[in-house]
Amino acid sequence: MTIDINPLVIFFASILTSNMILSNFLGMCSYVSISGEYKTASSLGKSVTLVMVFTTALNYWVYKLVIVPLGLAYLQYVLFIMIIAASVQIIEMAMDRLLPDLHVKLGIFLPLITVNCAILGTSLFMVIRDYNFVQSLLFGLGSGLGWWLAISALAAIREKMGKTKVPRGLEGPGIAFIITGIMALAFIGFSGIFTIT
Amino acid sequence: MTEKINEVISRNVWKDNQVLRQILGICSSLAVTNLMINSLVMGVGLTFVTAFSSLTISLLRNAIPHRIRMIVQTLIIAAYVILVDIYLKANMVDISKALGPYVGLIITNCIIMGRAEAYAQKNPPLISMLDGFFAGIGYTVVLLIIALFRELLGFGTVFGFDVNFFEFETWTIMVMPPAAFFLIGTLIWVTSNIFDSGKDKNLK
Numbered sequence: 001m002t003i004d005i006n007p008l009v010i011f012f013a014s015i016l017t018s019n020m021i022l023s024n025f026l027g028m029c030s031y032v033s034i035s036g037e038y039k040t041a042s043s044l045g046k047s048v049t050l051v052m053v054f055t056t057a058l059n060y061w062v063y064k065l066v067i068v069p070l071g072l073a074y075l076q077y078v079l080f081i082m083i084i085a086a087s088v089q090i091i092e093m094a095m096d097r098l099l100p101d102l103h104v105k106l107g108i109f110l111p112l113i114t115v116n117c118a119i120l121g122t123s124l125f126m127v128i129r130d131y132n133f134v135q136s137l138l139f140g141l142g143s144g145l146g147w148w149l150a151i152s153a154l155a156a157i158r159e160k161m162g163k164t165k166v167p168r169g170l171e172g173p174g175i176a177f178i179i180t181g182i183m184a185l186a187f188i189g190f191s192g193i194f195t196i197t
Numbered sequence: 198m199t200e201k202i203n204e205v206i207s208r209n210v211w212k213d214n215q216v217l218r219q220i221l222g223i224c225s226s227l228a229v230t231n232l233m234i235n236s237l238v239m240g241v242g243l244t245f246v247t248a249f250s251s252l253t254i255s256l257l258r259n260a261i262p263h264r265i266r267m268i269v270q271t272l273i274i275a276a277y278v279i280l281v282d283i284y285l286k287a288n289m290v291d292i293s294k295a296l297g298p299y300v301g302l303i304i305t306n307c308i309i310m311g312r313a314e315a316y317a318q319k320n321p322p323l324i325s326m327l328d329g330f331f332a333g334i335g336y337t338v339v340l341l342i343i344a345l346f347r348e349l350l351g352f353g354t355v356f357g358f359d360v361n362f363f364e365f366e367t368w369t370i371m372v373m374p375p376a377a378f379f380l381i382g383t384l385i386w387v388t389s390n391i392f393d394s395g396k397d398k399n400l401k
Binding site: 022023024025026027028029032033074075076077078081082085114115116117119120121124125128167168169170173174175176177178180181182184185188 | 228267272275282297298301304374381385387
């Protein structure tokens with residue numbers, strides 16, 4: 001199927017043309033609720049990128065070495081979500097030990113990331129599109145960076161708009177969706193440079 | 198019973214609609230709304246999962262140790278999602294392909310976890326099941342409204358039937374992602390105007 005796509009194409013496409021938020025709508029819950037402040041949003045983006053690379057790599061081997069040989073395709077969701085939950089825990093503990101400064105900054109977001117749809121979505125897309133290991137790794141990295149880019153951009157715009165008068169009722173999440181819509185419109189400009197489906 | 202059934206219905210479908218008022222479960226609600234039939238299947242699937250996982254979690258609410266409840270809840274939800282996924286793969290092959298990973302992503306849909314944490318954890322089984330069921334119905338209604346606009350303007354069809362009587366030019370933008378963001382933003386605007394203007398009158 002898609003086995004011969006250049007991994008670098010996948011990497012750039014998952015940042016720009018197939019952005020997790022702007023064209024696949026994944027990870028919207030935390031995207032809308034934690035985009036009020038640029039600093040926080042950017043930290044969340046970093047943690048998502050980290051967890052995404054880690055879990056995509058891990059889930060790839062779980063899929064190839066456990067799920068396929070044993071014919072456990074129907075348990076795929078359970079295994080993936082458990083791997084994600086477990087690796088978030090491990091990353092949190094390791095970070096606490098090795099990089100305490102970073103842990104103070106990112107620590108509060110890590111538990112939230114377990115239920116971020118973008119993480120599970122990346123693993124599921126990887127399986128559906130039949131990527132090999134290098135492709136999966138770059139796909140995870142690219143998707144994470146794309147998510148980071150989108151949430152930082154939204155947070156920066158919302159911070160700039162802080163004092164602007166927004167119609168009543170559209171304040172908060174409402175305007176966040178309209179901004180995201182315009183951002184998605186802008187990102188359509190990239191389409192055609194790279195294509196993965 | 199702690200809450201009357203009609204209160205559960207009006208709270209979940211209208212007053213505290215999960216998508217428009219609580220801003221939960223947005224991921225999947227936007228991705229599948231380019232066609233009405235996809236939205237309907239997704240809504241029914243989610244309603245089934247929410248209702249039964251609320252029932253199960255409520256039945257087990259005294260048996261699940263508090264500290265590990267999140268992972269237990271996730272596993273219960275995942276079990277029901279697998280049932281839905283297998284059913285769709287066996288009986289509705291085309292729709293299952295169109296929905297792709299979004300069926301699996303019901304697991305991380307915040308609505309189900311939200312209902313489990315906020316309601317099923319503390320209430321008896323039957324009413325929890327109804328609460329989950331009507332939260333799912335509220336989600337389905339919003340999905341169908343968004344999908345109605347996107348399919349009608351984007352393809353000129355409703356549920357696949359051609360209703361383009363005036364031969365208007367279909368709007369390609371409605372099929373693409375930005376339109377979903379604009380539509381949900383507008384819907385949130387409309388609903389919060391309805392509710393919040395009522396609140397202001399009460400204050401005065």
